[in-house]
Amino acid sequence: MGVDNKKRYVSQLEAEGLNEVVPDDFPGKIIPGGNGGNIVVTTLDSVINWGRKNSLWSLYFGTSCCAIEMMQTGAARNDYSRFGFEVARASARQADLIIIAGTIVNKMAPVLRRLYDQMAEPRYVIAMGACAISGGPFYYNSYSVVKGADHVIPVDVYVPGCPPRPEALLEGMIMLQKKIETENMSKKVNPIDGFDEGK
Amino acid sequence: MTDQKVKTKMKTEEYFVNMGPQHPAAHGVLRLLLTIDGEIIKNVEPDLGYIHRSIEKMCERDSYQQIVHLTDRMDYLSSHINNEAVCLTVEKGLEIEVSDRVKVIRTIIGELTRLASHQLWWGVMGMDLGALTTYFYAFRDRELINDIFEETCGARLTMNYFVPGGLMYDIHPNFVKRTKEFIAHFKTKLPEYDRLLTGNVIFEKRTKGVGMLTKEDAIAFGATGPVARGSGFASDIRKKDPYSAYDKVDFKEALFTEGDSYARYKVRIMEMWESMSIIDQLIDNIPEGNIKEPTKAVIKLPKGEFYQRVETARGELGVYINSTGTKNPYRVKFRSPGFSNLSVLNHISKGVKIADLVATMASFDFVIPDIDR
Amino acid sequence: MKNEDLQNIINGLAENLAFSEEGSEFLNVTIPKEALHNVCSQLKSNSDLDFDYAYCITGMDWGEELGVIYHLESTKLKHKIVVKVMTDDRENPTLDSVWDIWRTAEFHELEVYDFFGVKFNNHPGLRRLFLTPDWDGWPLRKDYVDEANMIVK
Numbered sequence: 269m270g271v272d273n274k275k276r277y278v279s280q281l282e283a284e285g286l287n288e289v290v291p292d293d294f295p296g297k298i299i300p301g302g303n304g305g306n307i308v309v310t311t312l313d314s315v316i317n318w319g320r321k322n323s324l325w326s327l328y329f330g331t332s333c334c335a336i337e338m339m340q341t342g343a344a345r346n347d348y349s350r351f352g353f354e355v356a357r358a359s360a361r362q363a364d365l366i367i368i369a370g371t372i373v374n375k376m377a378p379v380l381r382r383l384y385d386q387m388a389e390p391r392y393v394i395a396m397g398a399c400a401i402s403g404g405p406f407y408y409n410s411y412s413v414v415k416g417a418d419h420v421i422p423v424d425v426y427v428p429g430c431p432p433r434p435e436a437l438l439e440g441m442i443m444l445q446k447k448i449e450t451e452n453m454s455k456k457v458n459p460i461d462g463f464d465e466g467k
Numbered sequence: 468m469t470d471q472k473v474k475t476k477m478k479t480e481e482y483f484v485n486m487g488p489q490h491p492a493a494h495g496v497l498r499l500l501l502t503i504d505g506e507i508i509k510n511v512e513p514d515l516g517y518i519h520r521s522i523e524k525m526c527e528r529d530s531y532q533q534i535v536h537l538t539d540r541m542d543y544l545s546s547h548i549n550n551e552a553v554c555l556t557v558e559k560g561l562e563i564e565v566s567d568r569v570k571v572i573r574t575i576i577g578e579l580t581r582l583a584s585h586q587l588w589w590g591v592m593g594m595d596l597g598a599l600t601t602y603f604y605a606f607r608d609r610e611l612i613n614d615i616f617e618e619t620c621g622a623r624l625t626m627n628y629f630v631p632g633g634l635m636y637d638i639h640p641n642f643v644k645r646t647k648e649f650i651a652h653f654k655t656k657l658p659e660y661d662r663l664l665t666g667n668v669i670f671e672k673r674t675k676g677v678g679m680l681t682k683e684d685a686i687a688f689g690a691t692g693p694v695a696r697g698s699g700f701a702s703d704i705r706k707k708d709p710y711s712a713y714d715k716v717d718f719k720e721a722l723f724t725e726g727d728s729y730a731r732y733k734v735r736i737m738e739m740w741e742s743m744s745i746i747d748q749l750i751d752n753i754p755e756g757n758i759k760e761p762t763k764a765v766i767k768l769p770k771g772e773f774y775q776r777v778e779t780a781r782g783e784l785g786v787y788i789n790s791t792g793t794k795n796p797y798r799v800k801f802r803s804p805g806f807s808n809l810s811v812l813n814h815i816s817k818g819v820k821i822a823d824l825v826a827t828m829a830s831f832d833f834v835i836p837d838i839d840r
Numbered sequence: 841m842k843n844e845d846l847q848n849i850i851n852g853l854a855e856n857l858a859f860s861e862e863g864s865e866f867l868n869v870t871i872p873k874e875a876l877h878n879v880c881s882q883l884k885s886n887s888d889l890d891f892d893y894a895y896c897i898t899g900m901d902w903g904e905e906l907g908v909i910y911h912l913e914s915t916k917l918k919h920k921i922v923v924k925v926m927t928d929d930r931e932n933p934t935l936d937s938v939w940d941i942w943r944t945a946e947f948h949e950l951e952v953y954d955f956f957g958v959k960f961n962n963h964p965g966l967r968r969l970f971l972t973p974d975w976d977g978w979p980l981r982k983d984y985v986d987e988a989n990m991i992v993k
Contacts, residue, residue: 519971783895798901
């Protein structure tokens with residue numbers, strides 16, 4: 269019957285060559301203990317960062333043309349859910365990443381700030397496209413464009429392009445994952461502190 | 468308690484709900500202030516300007532070749548057709564006649580753009596009504612058109628391929644072959660789209676009889692594009708004032724008279740079939756000729772006013788250039804199709820439920836940077 | 841209908857109309873601002889003219905005068921015309937609204953008010969559409985200067 273043949277211990281599975289239970293990039297070691305338990309040896313920082321970076325859920329925030337390239341990145345050919353960005357959430361309170369895809373205008377800036385404040389920490393920001401980095405093609409002669417989204421909220425990763433290719437956006441997301449790996453819980457610095465006063 | 472007693476004892480109030488700028492079904496950053504009573508809508512007031520990038524003011528300090536790259540970003544789903552509008556206006560002012568090769572290539576690329584835009588509309592319309600599969604199907608096929616454009620024009624979304632006087636460079640040698648392969652492939656896919664959505668019971672119940680627009684209202688409100696053609700108003704600029712190579716091809720204008728969201732849906736599906744037929748007629752005989760007529764490096768239009776209309780995937784785009792003879796235009800105005808279509812929304816949404824408003828907006832196919840410019 | 845016939849019919853509708861065809865492919869009619877509503881409603885109701893589709897309404901700053909340009913078309917008789925109206929007053933420009941003749945003018949006149957500051961009589965609700973309600977100034981006028989935001993090339 270099934271009950272007796274069930275494999276409970278990692279050591280049993282490893283002996284048969286099935287290593288799929290534990291992913292390759294899991295930071296830490298698993299030591300099989302006796303009586304059905306396994307002991308995981310790792311540091312708290314690395315395992316929490318590993319969990320966070322592999323499941324960042326982004327917020328639907330596309331204002332203009334870069335939104336189409338972001339949608340294309342989520343579609344079938346280049347798929348960002350391979351890297352863990354599984355679902356795009358509609359509400360800011362359930363998201364941990366904003367991808368600012370598109371131009372930020374004077375009228376939209378308070379809305380963006382309010383959305384960022386509604387997100388729960390830890391929260392990350394990717395600025396996608398030339399308009400979000402520095403105003404883009406609308407830098408000169410325009411009275412209503414904010415020259416860069418980092419005048420409004422602190423940004424972690426900049427992805428240049430007009431619009432950037434889906435591969436470029438994927439590289440930006442992976443760069444953000446590498447940045448999260450190196451975070452330290454005891455010396456955590458909140459990027460929004462001191463932002464308004466001009467850090 | 469009988470029903471009547473319950474109704475008279477219950478007091479309901481109207482209140483405001485904000486369908487805010489960041490919303491999954493808003494197609495961009497459109498803010499709608501709804502006055503609702505329960506679930507029935509009493510008034511819809513749109514609040515625009517969340518992506519107003521002052522393109523018209525910027526054009527007053529740019530040269531004529533530089534205006535073209537700003538129009539790419541207005542209605543980014545039919546970017547080639549926007550570029551064509553400005554190029555045709557400038558060529559009208561300079562009184563240049565482009566060669567037949569340029570006209571045919573502009574028409575073919577315009578129709579491919581229209582196909583790509585309608586594919587995205589179809590995917591997003593299904594998504595708005597809850598069917599997520601359509602999103603993946605549409606984007607899978609749209610990638611093939613993006614590949615064709617990337618080989619010839621260099622970019623996938625905001626291409627700047629048309630210049631006043633002709634094209635920037637010649638088409639890639641693979642263009643004809645890849646386009647023919649794509650058309651053959653897509654002709655087998657469009658019936659698949661029909662099987663998914665068109666005959667679906669839920670889809671029909673949500674779109675038939677929803678968002679009725681009569682023909683007189685469509686003319687009075689200035690509606691254009693598939694919105695007007697779904698109500699019986701024959702407004703296709705490709706038939707009324709033909710430009711480029713549209714007077715040489717034979718195609719039917721998609722016209723339905725019911726005026727509801729299902730009619731607008733059928734108009735766009737029929738337009739996709741007609742686009743493929745136009746490309747079929749032109750792709751095999753692209754004539755030889757000049758790629759670009761010679762113009763001066765600094766273009767100066769003579770003093771006067773020039774107006775040109777084209778048919779984008781959303782309707783009539785008009786470009787009005789007023790020039791005083793200098794190297795920058797004095798005033799540029801873009802008559803955008805979405806702006807007039809948006810003014811219809813309040814009129815047809817009185818007394819419907821919020822879910823019907825979402826279905827109506829999906830069938831209107833707004834692109835908000837086109838409205839806000 | 842040819843431009844000369846149009847000109848003859850429209851000339852009879854009011855006084856002080858100026859016609860011109862230079863620098864444009866359509867017939868241009870300049871109307872004094874007091875007669876605007878009257879002439880426009882006749883343009884729509886007269887069965888020989890029948891201009892029922894206003895396809896482009898543009899605000900314009902000619903340097904000293906502000907005004908509006910209407911591009912009109914008839915869907916049945918297929919002719920087009922351009923109507924211009926202007927006012928000299930730059931402090932408080934006021935024109936008549938034509939939204940009861942062509943419903944599309946309701947939104948287009950909001951846009952003209954937002955960018956040029958032209959007020960329209962009898963408009964159902966004049967408000968700022970694209971810019972924030974507390975914006976100072978009328979951006980598309982030629983004498984608009986904003987050193988803080990506009991970086992001029």
